[in-house]
Amino acid sequence: MTINTPEDSVCDYLAALLYEDVSAPEMPQADDSGVDLKDQARVLENGGRAHNIEPAKVPQEPADRVPVSQDLKVNSDSPTRAPVPTSVPRTTKPSGKAPQNAPEQDVALVDREKLNRLLSSAQPQLLTAPVPTPLKEPTPALIPEPIVEPQAAEQEPNVEVVEQHEAAIDLDWHDNGRPHWAQDRFDVLLFKVYGLTLAVPLIALGQIQPITEELTPLFGQADWFMGLQPTPMGQIKTVNTALFVMPERYDAEFLKTAKYVVSIDGLEWGLAVDSVQQPKSLDPTDVKWRTSRTQRPWLAGTIKAHMCALIDVRNMGALLMAADRNKKG
Amino acid sequence: MATSSTKTKSSDDPILQWVTFKLAGETYGINVMQVQEVLRYSEIAPVPGAPSYVLGIINLRGNVVTVIDTRHRFGLESGEINDNTRIVIIEADNHVVGILVDSVAEVVYLRQSEIETAPNVGNDESAKFIQGVCHKNNELLILIELNKLLSDEEWLDLEDV
Numbered sequence: 001m002t003i004n005t006p007e008d009s010v011c012d013y014l015a016a017l018l019y020e021d022v023s024a025p026e027m028p029q030a031d032d033s034g035v036d037l038k039d040q041a042r043v044l045e046n047g048g049r050a051h052n053i054e055p056a057k058v059p060q061e062p063a064d065r066v067p068v069s070q071d072l073k074v075n076s077d078s079p080t081r082a083p084v085p086t087s088v089p090r091t092t093k094p095s096g097k098a099p100q101n102a103p104e105q106d107v108a109l110v111d112r113e114k115l116n117r118l119l120s121s122a123q124p125q126l127l128t129a130p131v132p133t134p135l136k137e138p139t140p141a142l143i144p145e146p147i148v149e150p151q152a153a154e155q156e157p158n159v160e161v162v163e164q165h166e167a168a169i170d171l172d173w174h175d176n177g178r179p180h181w182a183q184d185r186f187d188v189l190l191f192k193v194y195g196l197t198l199a200v201p202l203i204a205l206g207q208i209q210p211i212t213e214e215l216t217p218l219f220g221q222a223d224w225f226m227g228l229q230p231t232p233m234g235q236i237k238t239v240n241t242a243l244f245v246m247p248e249r250y251d252a253e254f255l256k257t258a259k260y261v262v263s264i265d266g267l268e269w270g271l272a273v274d275s276v277q278q279p280k281s282l283d284p285t286d287v288k289w290r291t292s293r294t295q296r297p298w299l300a301g302t303i304k305a306h307m308c309a310l311i312d313v314r315n316m317g318a319l320l321m322a323a324d325r326n327k328k329g
Numbered sequence: 330m331a332t333s334s335t336k337t338k339s340s341d342d343p344i345l346q347w348v349t350f351k352l353a354g355e356t357y358g359i360n361v362m363q364v365q366e367v368l369r370y371s372e373i374a375p376v377p378g379a380p381s382y383v384l385g386i387i388n389l390r391g392n393v394v395t396v397i398d399t400r401h402r403f404g405l406e407s408g409e410i411n412d413n414t415r416i417v418i419i420e421a422d423n424h425v426v427g428i429l430v431d432s433v434a435e436v437v438y439l440r441q442s443e444i445e446t447a448p449n450v451g452n453d454e455s456a457k458f459i460q461g462v463c464h465k466n467n468e469l470l471i472l473i474e475l476n477k478l479l480s481d482e483e484w485l486d487l488e489d490v
Contacts, residue, residue, distance in 0.1 A: 220459070228462060
């Protein structure tokens with residue numbers, strides 16, 4: 001099986017959808033007026049600081065130390081700027097349902113627990129930062145001790161996390177034309193990819209890691225393969241997302257602007273993105289679900305309110321896995 | 330008892346030595362057992378009609394050795410020759426050839442279990458040269474399967490050279 005990258009740009013698709021889809025039901029407009037994203041981001045980032053810290057119970061009062069601009073900065077520029085971590089068992093799973101007319105809860109309703117884990121995973125450098133760690137219940141992996149094989153020591157807890165998460169994920173589509181995770185309200189994280197906004201369901205995200213100089217290209221691969229990004233949790237096979245989803249508009253400048261790789265939970269693959277934006281809680285009716293996913297199998301639908309494309313993580317993962325001849329049976 | 334256990338473990342997970350070299354900024358590794366020697370760059374005599382991936386031949390103590398343009402073979406941009414450039418004499422598939430590399434770095438020890446499978450996406454045949462990858466010393470080693478560097482037909486072509 002080979003990858004059939006879409007020939008039409010997603011932007012064109014979105015624009016066409018917006019102007020042609022007059023019969024579509026009225027989409028609720030995004031209203032973030034009551035949301036202080038900076039405060040929200042502070043809360044989220046305060047929830048955990050190391051990839052192997054259990055996601056924290058998010059305090060209701062935002063902290064003031066983490067500046068967040070329009071784009072949520074998941075990678076701390078300075079390793080000395082460490083948010084205060086908390087360590088609380090994962091007991092704060094938010095309800096999947098929420099009032100649709102409560103825009104101020106749009107961000108607050110997202111699965112903070114999951115997001116905390118993602119954001120904290122983007123800060124591996126903090127593990128080595130000489131920062132006082134007032135951990136209440138440090139996880140075994142964080143206890144300083146002589147480590148002969150640090151990689152193995154770091155991977156163990158993450159495998160556990162992934163396994164736990166995989167068991168909870170159902171990416172199948174139902175007869176009503178929506179995936180299982182979108183039967184009720186669901187959370188997405190928005191990413192910028194060279195001007196295009198992509199939304200990925202939070203439930204299917206793995207980790208967010210900064211793209212570093214260690215990103216290693218391999219010869220003989222497809223153009224959309226950027227390389228292997230070493231992370232504390234192993235190599236992420238990094239996809240040049242801009243080239244993969246809209247090759248006709250691709251600009252090699254993306255190689256310079258891509259800052260993060262967002263991995264798909266349970267897979268070794270990740271999408272290179274320019275920036276990570278705010279999370280959103282969506283109602284299934286907010287999405288124009290694609291009825292035919294033959295041309296762009298990776299596209300689950302479009303979100304008019306946010307002018308973005310919602311990724312079908314299952315199909316995206318299947319495409320990438322199928323493209324890898326070394327993974328075929 | 331402990332010694333027996335250790336032996337069992339080492340046989341299950343053997344330690345291999347890899348000669349690492351640089352090419353276009355990336356670090357590659359080849360099995361040390363297939364490396365015969367490393368030479369400073371010396372003039373390579375071009376051979377008319379040779380395949381494009383053949384730089385030419387050198388005289389190695391009276392023996393003619395074909396030198397392969399490794400960058401070309403891997404689909405990388407060509408580089409410049411400098412003081413660090415080396416010709417690594419290897420034995421692959423019962424043939425002795427030289428491969429031109431930017432520089433030779435060191436010999437590293439890797440457990441078999443440390444080697445991860447590399448992806449193989451796209452249609453470029455050169456991807457099959459990659460045996461695996463390994464993250465070592467804060468860099469990613471790309472391990473090369475030298476026996477796949479040339480096909481049987483290409484080895485025959487080299488003999489004609």
